[in-house]
Amino acid sequence: MNLLDGKVTAAAYKEKIAxxxxxxxASGNRAPHLAAVLVGENPASVAYVNGKVKDCDEVGFKSTLIRLPEDISQEDLLSKVEELNNDEGLDGFIVQLPLPKHIDEKTVTLAIDPKKDVDGFHPENVGRMALNLPTYLPATPHGILMMLEHYNIETSGKHCVVIGRSNIVGSPMSILMARNANPGNATVTLTHSRTADLKAECLRADIIIAAIGKANFLTADMVKPGAVVIDVGINRVEDASRKRGYRLTGDVDFEGVSEKASWLTPVPGGVGLMTRVALLQNTLQAARG
Structure with a gap:
């Protein structure tokens, strides 16, 4: 088994971006400027946004972190979004998800100017992606494509099974893997909670992308020998032996699947790092205009 190492891949792309x-x-242009809006104190979101700020520093971007209280009204958050839409010194911004329950995430997403939507979630950008037009690709699927490209993983003519149909990962991933591009040109099966025989679908796959949010869901008996397995999941599992009382694990049973897969991503240290790099790539694209 070969490791699809997010640390190695992220470092290579960061070097190119820098x-x-x-x-x-050197051409007289300003540095790309990325802003992140963080509502509340969700520990995972705080850590993720801080990582994005660090990434910006490493590649020479200007970054702005906007922290807002947990109880901010939806109206006030939308006012902040409008302010950022109109900021000519800002190339792109993200509103970190999840948001507090009293705020409608779809309303906030729709309020973001598509030209500054470097997360690639706005319907206009999703539509352009579906039509294979220039746009900002959703960060996690984009990061996975960058990883496949870095390791020269052949996707053309392969059978790809995507587990999970979320708007953030599964659905766009299925579109991108099927499009006429490289990576792409795969025959894609999008599976979900209503799929009749998921194991049978997975056993046919040359490439499996697991994004279902269930710890160790994909086991070795679901993977054919030589398959490429991409683990998008990141789940907390109780572990009394760890100082913090838990450990992070993906949607894939790494130990078991590593005996059968030809390539496999670790968790942590895999797709999550590439999601952050894809955000940098989108922001650089925005700065170019």
Whole structure:
């Protein structure tokens, strides 16, 4: 089994992005500017946003972190979004999800200017992606494509099974893997909770992308020998032996599946790091105009 190492891949792409930023500055342009809006104190969101700020520093971006209280009204949050839409010194921004329950995430997503939607969630950008037009690709699927490209994983003519149909990962991933591009040109099966025989579908797959949010869901008996397995999940599992009382694990039983897969992503250290790099790539694209 070979490791699809997110740390190695992220470092390689960051180096390329940093070089392009240096060239932009040398040509008299300002550095790309990314802002992140963080509502509340969700520990996972705080850690993720702080990681994005660190990424910006590493590649020479300007970054702005906007922290808002948990009890902010939806109206006030939308006012902040409008302010960022109109900020000419800002290339792109994200509103970190999940949001507090009293705020409608779809309303906030629709309020973001598609030209600054570097997360790639706005319906206009999703539609352009579906039509294979230039746009900002959703960050996690984009990161997976970058990883497949870095390791020269052949996707053309392969059978790809995507587990999970979320609007953030599963559905866009199925579109991107099927499009006429590289990576792409795969025959894709999108599976979900109503799929009749998920195991049988997975056993036919040359590539499996697991994004279902269930710890160790994909087991070795569901994977054919030599398959490429991408684990998008990140789940907390209680572990009394750990100081923090839990450990992080993916949607894939890493130990078991590693005996059969030809390539496999670790958790942590895999797709999550590439999601952050894809956000940088989208912001650089926005800065270029």
């Amino acid at each position: 070089k392009e930023v240096s060239e932009l500055k």
